[in-house]
Amino acid sequence: GDSVTQMEGPVTLSEEACLTINCTYTATGYPSLFWYVQYPGEGLQLLLKATKADDKGSNKGFEATYRKETTSFHLEKGSVQVSDSAVYFCASIGASGSARQLTFGSGTQLTVLP
Amino acid sequence: DVKVTQSSRYLVKRTGEKVFLECVQDMDHENMFWYRQDPGLGLRLIYFSYDVKMKEKGDIPEGYSVSREKKERFSLILESASTNQTSMYLCASRRPNYGYTFGSGTRLTVV
Numbered sequence: 636g637d638s639v640t641q642m643e644g645p646v647t648l649s650e651e652a653c654l655t656i657n658c659t660y661t662a663t664g665y666p667s668l669f670w671y672v673q674y675p676g677e678g679l680q681l682l683l684k685a686t687k688a689d690d691k692g693s694n695k696g697f698e699a700t701y702r703k704e705t706t707s708f709h710l711e712k713g714s715v716q717v718s719d720s721a722v723y724f725c726a727s728i729g730a731s732g733s734a735r736q737l738t739f740g741s742g743t744q745l746t747v748l749p
Numbered sequence: 750d751v752k753v754t755q756s757s758r759y760l761v762k763r764t765g766e767k768v769f770l771e772c773v774q775d776m777d778h779e780n781m782f783w784y785r786q787d788p789g790l791g792l793r794l795i796y797f798s799y800d801v802k803m804k805e806k807g808d809i810p811e812g813y814s815v816s817r818e819k820k821e822r823f824s825l826i827l828e829s830a831s832t833n834q835t836s837m838y839l840c841a842s843r844r845p846n847y848g849y850t851f852g853s854g855t856r857l858t859v860v
Binding site for chain 1: 753782784786787790791792793794797806838839841849851852853854
């Protein structure tokens, strides 16, 4: 079945540092790919998405590019802020299934220090 | 904006109790989901429903059941709570071909 593997955490960075969180997927066909963010005490929010190869999703300074050749969707940000501290989840939806449910990675805890 | 409301943020229940977790969405979405979130394991799908009275098992349905009598409400039921069901439970809804909207979660502790 489909699966998503993401970089294990926790990740601790200083403010204004560069961030990369790796994510790779396995799927039949061409899934849609997502990054979700969970701030402390809250549910998950969609951060960005890409639905086909070479698409780049972006939001709030974060970017991720759908790379079919490496089956990857790495999350990047050039300069992190303290307010970016959260748990980040990579996820995919395959083309099969009546409700097309999301498959999640294990999550990466990011802490940004001032 | 679509809103998904989970009735409780925190619950403490005793082993063997029957527990109901309620989820309501206000945008007439067909699809609704229950996940549990555990450290190092990410989110795992328990059950989902693609219409009223329709339900399908997810990856970890054992020890759980669900009810969807009305389109806006999807309930997760722990028939006899056990300590290994201590977790964060997240409800989500979705309209086909659109994204998911998650509730804020219910942190359940079974003692």
